[in-house]
Amino acid sequence: MYDQHSQYAQELIVADMIHLLDALGRDQAIWVGHDWGSSVVWNLASHQPDRCAAVANLCLPYYTLERGLEACVALVDRHMYPVEQYPAGNWEYQLFYQEHFARATAVMEANIYSTVKVFFRKGNPAGQRQPSATARVRSDGGWFNGAEAAPDLPQDQDVITEESLCAYTSALERNGFLGPNSY
Numbered sequence: 001m002y003d004q005h006s007q008y009a010q011e012l013i014v015a016d017m018i019h020l021l022d023a024l025g026r027d028q029a030i031w032v033g034h035d036w037g038s039s040v041v042w043n044l045a046s047h048q049p050d051r052c053a054a055v056a057n058l059c060l061p062y063y064t065l066e067r068g069l070e071a072c073v074a075l076v077d078r079h080m081y082p083v084e085q086y087p088a089g090n091w092e093y094q095l096f097y098q099e100h101f102a103r104a105t106a107v108m109e110a111n112i113y114s115t116v117k118v119f120f121r122k123g124n125p126a127g128q129r130q131p132s133a134t135a136r137v138r139s140d141g142g143w144f145n146g147a148e149a150a151p152d153l154p155q156d157q158d159v160i161t162e163e164s165l166c167a168y169t170s171a172l173e174r175n176g177f178l179g180p181n182s183y
Helices: 010-023 036-047 069-073 089-099 101-109 112-119 162-175
Strands: 029-034 052-058
Touching: 010 036, 029 036, 036 052, 069 089, 089 101, 101 112, 112 162
Parallel strands: 029 052
Antiparallel strands: none
16 A cells, blocks of 8 residues: 555556556556546546547546545535535545545555445435435545444345455555555
């Protein structure tokens, strides 16, 4: 696991992705980013266009997160996320990482198998048009309501097989949940 924010600089992560592509013996890839990975993909397209066959992003538009959290917060729907209750809107979890980096990463690594199971679950339709769970991470005192580890929920086999769950867990245990090569 990386222990300093500077180790997550876009320049370093993009270089890691290019090294991964080289290690796979490929000249180009179709890069897909989601959430924090969106800025990585946008930066790959911007700074390494010759290494991109195509890019796709889910969750974040171009030129937001890579400009900093403030650029995203400026776009928050304040009807859904009143500033008094959610100063950073749905990005409250990002502030939690900035303010409590060691705690935020430790809870993910305390039981990686359970963490992966939690994140690979179907959404609940009742949550539509409601504030996201990420908006409550700071007010809840951390991920999973401030618990020391992810809850041991039943596996959602419609989303992830046991084989894939074990493969993700193994890779993340080798490299750290938020460490090098954990992508």
